Amino acid sequence: MIIGILGGTGSEGSGLAFRWALKGHDVIVGSRSAERGQVAAAELNRLLAGRGMVRGAGNQEAARAAPVVVLTVPYAAQTAAAEEVRNLLPGKILVDVTAPLVPPRIECVQLPNGESAVVALQRRLGSGVRVVSAFQNVSARHLKDPDYEIDCDVLVCSDDNAAREMVVGLARDAGLRAWHAGPLANSVAVEALTSVLIAINKGYKVSASGIRITGVPDADKK
Amino acid sequence: MIIGILGGTGSEGSGLAFRWALKGHDVIVGSRSAERGQVAAAELNRLLAGRGMVRGAGNQEAARAAPVVVLTVPYAAQTAAAEEVRNLLPGKILVDVTAPLVPPRIECVQLPNGESAVVALQRRLGSGVRVVSAFQNVSARHLKDPDYEIDCDVLVCSDDNAAREMVVGLARDAGLRAWHAGPLANSVAVEALTSVLIAINKGYKVSASGIRITGVPDADKK
Numbered sequence: 001m002i003i004g005i006l007g008g009t010g011s012e013g014s015g016l017a018f019r020w021a022l023k024g025h026d027v028i029v030g031s032r033s034a035e036r037g038q039v040a041a042a043e044l045n046r047l048l049a050g051r052g053m054v055r056g057a058g059n060q061e062a063a064r065a066a067p068v069v070v071l072t073v074p075y076a077a078q079t080a081a082a083e084e085v086r087n088l089l090p091g092k093i094l095v096d097v098t099a100p101l102v103p104p105r106i107e108c109v110q111l112p113n114g115e116s117a118v119v120a121l122q123r124r125l126g127s128g129v130r131v132v133s134a135f136q137n138v139s140a141r142h143l144k145d146p147d148y149e150i151d152c153d154v155l156v157c158s159d160d161n162a163a164r165e166m167v168v169g170l171a172r173d174a175g176l177r178a179w180h181a182g183p184l185a186n187s188v189a190v191e192a193l194t195s196v197l198i199a200i201n202k203g204y205k206v207s208a209s210g211i212r213i214t215g216v217p218d219a220d221k222k
Numbered sequence: 223m224i225i226g227i228l229g230g231t232g233s234e235g236s237g238l239a240f241r242w243a244l245k246g247h248d249v250i251v252g253s254r255s256a257e258r259g260q261v262a263a264a265e266l267n268r269l270l271a272g273r274g275m276v277r278g279a280g281n282q283e284a285a286r287a288a289p290v291v292v293l294t295v296p297y298a299a300q301t302a303a304a305e306e307v308r309n310l311l312p313g314k315i316l317v318d319v320t321a322p323l324v325p326p327r328i329e330c331v332q333l334p335n336g337e338s339a340v341v342a343l344q345r346r347l348g349s350g351v352r353v354v355s356a357f358q359n360v361s362a363r364h365l366k367d368p369d370y371e372i373d374c375d376v377l378v379c380s381d382d383n384a385a386r387e388m389v390v391g392l393a394r395d396a397g398l399r400a401w402h403a404g405p406l407a408n409s410v411a412v413e414a415l416t417s418v419l420i421a422i423n424k425g426y427k428v429s430a431s432g433i434r435i436t437g438v439p440d441a442d443k444k
Contacts, residue, residue: 109408114336139437151436155418182421186331189414196377196411197435199404204438213422214373215361215431 003170004028004066006059006073006081009040012097013072015143016135018044019174021052022146029054030062032084037062047144063088068166070095072135075102075117082121090128093163095170096121099136099194107199109192116188118157132158132167133187136194138176139208146175152210155181155190179213225392226250226288228281228295228303231262234319235294237365238357240266241396243274244368251276252284254306259284269366285310290388292317294357297324297339304343312350315385317392318343321358321416329421331414338410340379354380354389355409358416360398361430368397374432377403377412401435 003020005013008029017027021044029044031037034057041056048054063069063085069092073081078098082089100117102110112120118133125131134156142148154171156178158164164180171178181190193211200209225242227235230251239249243266251266253259256279263278270276285291285307291314295303300320304311322339324332334342340355347353356378364370376393378400380386386402393400403412415433422431 108405109410111336111410114333179422180425181418182425183330186414186418186421188331188333189411189418192408192411192414196403196408199408200401200435200438203402203404206438209435209437212434212436213419213431214434216422216426216428 001068002026002066003068003070004030004062005070006030006062007071009036010072011140014040014044015140016070016174017054018047018144021048021054023173024052027054028062028065029056030059032059034058059084068093068095070097072097075100078117078121082125086125089125093130093132093166095132095134095167097135099191101195107195107202109195111192116185116191118187119184122184130160130163131184132156132163133184133190134167134171136190137197137211139210141208150176153213154178157181157184157187157190159184223290224248224288225290225292226252226284227292228252228284228307229293231258232294233362236262236266237362238292238396239276240269240366243270243276245395246274249276250284250287251278252281254281256280281306290315290317292319294319297322300339300343304347308347311347315352315354315388317354317356317389319357321413323417329417329424331417333410333414338407338413340409341406344406352382352385353406354378354385355406355412356389356393358412359419359433361432363430372398375435376400379403379406379409379412381406
């Protein structure tokens with residue numbers, strides 16, 4: 001699968017790129033500057049040491065080449081990044097990883113206009129883009145350690161069942177346990193939970209708290 | 223501790239009453255009708271079989287007698303139940319268990335006016351009431367089985383640190399793992415998560431999914 005990651009030079013985007021490349025996916029690390037994308041890709045390829053391969057590109061080229069586009073930018077850049085490629089998105093799957101954190105109090109939920117950031121994005125892009133919400137709760141911290149079992153589940157929300165199913169699969173390819181978590185509107189829980197986890201990180205002096213879903217008997221089957 | 227439970231005849235309220243009574247708390251099972259409260263209390267006392275004791279009362283009497291008042295009514299009844307006792311609440315801790323589920327699509331997050339139900343309640347009651355949000359994600363299903371280890375954490379939110387600490391303690395008294403999850407505004411994550419868990423219950427054909435917080439090394443210490 002060709003996967004284009006917008007903002008792929010950041011820690012979350014490059015971490016996911018690393019894990020997907022390990023699994024054999026053809027990952028394009030996108031950046032506003034093609035050169036920065038290529039520099040980040042070269043670094044990832046050194047880390048991958050032949051176990052997989054990524055390439056770097058500008059965000060537009062990444063979005064053009066890939067049927068699955070992943071948006072991993074800070075909230076303040078979400079709209080601009082999506083606008084940069086919006087004409088390339090119809091018919092594609094757009095995976096939004098954005099948590100609407102509002103500095104400096106990122107440990108406090110501050111939903112923009114009282115709604116999910118990804119619901120606002122879907123409305124902006126129109127129903128022709130297959131928007132899926134995922135990965136907001138996963139700390140980037142251990143993504144580039146291929147042997148590290150990340151102790152955090154991925155809640156995947158979308159109004160497009162087939163697109164959601166594909167992203168659940170991509171999460172599993174990244175070595176993560178993933179769940180169908182309902183319609184796109186349910187993403188508000190996941191986005192807000194990011195601030196709760198930051199509050200727990202601060203309050204309990206840890207760096208990467210996460211969540212697990214319990215009570216599903218075959219939960220350990222990926 | 224005297225604990226008054228408004229709507230204590232419902233499954234969540236009576237489940238918490240049972241567990242707190244087991245732990246030696248003096249629990250008042252409140253209902254709009256004192257008689258129904260007494261009937262529910264008599265049933266719980268049969269189940270407790272001498273290992274603890276609860277009493278039944280009208281909601282007003284329960285709120286008057288207790289320094290900690292717990293609100294466990296359906297969302298549609300939240301405002302009316304709080305209004306019924308509002309003059310009795312200043313200075314007390316009010317633990318709101320309400321998840322703003324909107325039937326029939328309770329598996330879909332539908333935040334009233336885009337905000338947390340408990341934040342709206344705090345605004346209505348004023349800052350003189352020490353409002354704490356907790357227990358929304360805990361299924362009532364196994365609360366009355368004293369030996370059942372419930373596989374769901376409690377996220378506790380409040381702008382009043384001392385009140386939050388007390389409710390973290392009460393959750394532990396009920397045999398649950400509990401976390402300081404930040405200010406009251408963070409409750410929106412917890413309330414919304416209730417619909418996500420209902421979506422998971424439906425999608426994975428289970429009856430009581432829950433969440434665990436991970437990544438905190440001493441998490442198993444209650």
